[in-house]
Amino acid sequence: MPASTGGIIGGGPRPCNSGLPGNEPLTKAEAVLNSPHFPLLETTLSGPRPLIAGNWKMNAGDAAGIALARAVIEGAGSETLGCDLLLCPPAVILAEVARLAGGSAAAVGGQDCHAEDAGAHTGDLSAIMLREAGASFVIVGHSERRAGHGETDAMVRAKAEAAHRAGLTAIVCIGETEGERAAGKTLDVLAHQVGGSVPAGAGAADTVIAYEPVWAIGSGRTPSPGEVAEAHAHIRARLAGRVDSAAEVRILYGGSVKPDNAGAILALGDVNGALIGGASLDAAAFLAIARLCR
Ligand code: PEP
Numbered sequence: 001m002p003a004s005t006g007g008i009i010g011g012g013p014r015p016c017n018s019g020l021p022g023n024e025p026l027t028k029a030e031a032v033l034n035s036p037h038f039p040l041l042e043t044t045l046s047g048p049r050p051l052i053a054g055n056w057k058m059n060a061g062d063a064a065g066i067a068l069a070r071a072v073i074e075g076a077g078s079e080t081l082g083c084d085l086l087l088c089p090p091a092v093i094l095a096e097v098a099r100l101a102g103g104s105a106a107a108v109g110g111q112d113c114h115a116e117d118a119g120a121h122t123g124d125l126s127a128i129m130l131r132e133a134g135a136s137f138v139i140v141g142h143s144e145r146r147a148g149h150g151e152t153d154a155m156v157r158a159k160a161e162a163a164h165r166a167g168l169t170a171i172v173c174i175g176e177t178e179g180e181r182a183a184g185k186t187l188d189v190l191a192h193q194v195g196g197s198v199p200a201g202a203g204a205a206d207t208v209i210a211y212e213p214v215w216a217i218g219s220g221r222t223p224s225p226g227e228v229a230e231a232h233a234h235i236r237a238r239l240a241g242r243v244d245s246a247a248e249v250r251i252l253y254g255g256s257v258k259p260d261n262a263g264a265i266l267a268l269g270d271v272n273g274a275l276i277g278g279a280s281l282d283a284a285a286f287l288a289i290a291r292l293c294r
Helices: 025-033 063-077 091-101 127-133 143-148 153-165 178-182 186-197 225-240 259-266 283-291
Strands: 051-055 084-088 106-110 137-140 169-174 207-211 250-254 273-276
Touching: 051 137, 051 250, 051 283, 063 084, 063 091, 063 106, 063 283, 084 137, 091 106, 091 127, 106 127, 127 153, 137 153, 153 169, 153 186, 169 186, 178 186, 186 225, 207 225, 225 250, 225 259, 259 273, 259 283, 273 283
Parallel strands: 051 084, 051 273, 084 106, 106 137, 137 169, 169 207, 207 250, 250 273
Antiparallel strands: none
């Protein structure tokens, strides 16, 4: 599912609709950006097509996951959404979900891959295997893997490179811990992670960045829209010296995105979609978020 890249006006990405009645998308975005809590950012009329991605984690790897996938695919089937959809189910049902998604608006992705293409790595999956099972994306460097499996920036970059070799789009996750934010280190951490985790030579066609503050994942807490906007603008600026066509790279926000807070986040100029955990396990909630990109 290639990114649809429209012409850029103002040098940034296209914001999503706020979802609020009576507001046109740019009116909402401008209102958000002009509030006293926000840095002044450029807004655009077009840019990377938003991506709404569901990370099911270690949930719904059975008939419930098949039913969830079917509900999302059928729910989206009769609509023209203003975004691309991505489902990242547990690997054991990925091939079945990919079969269901065939010909639909939804793509399918893995939640992790090994950095090597094959070999003696018990329990691991290669990017090539994911591709053969029907994936077109793979998440790498999720904070749960960085924290729970000791993954470093270099390991994440190697996994992204493996994804690229296999023809997958890598969703490279980065984000600060609560302590790093409290210490005022957020922007430095993000710059370091972009430099260490994103392969040189990556570009909009094969790489998506997911900004996921570690403390916001699964907590019900989110940064303020101003903090999200600042982080995304910083990430894009750091990408500019590192990847091809940085303005076209999709930068997703992730961390406790729900239907009731997604509109304000997705309306921000440098936010090109969302990576969604908990709310992606509810087809109605997931689709409600996707519809904000109409
Ligand atoms: C995630 O795990 O990537 C995530 C964003 O989770 P949640 O939406 O539940 O915070």
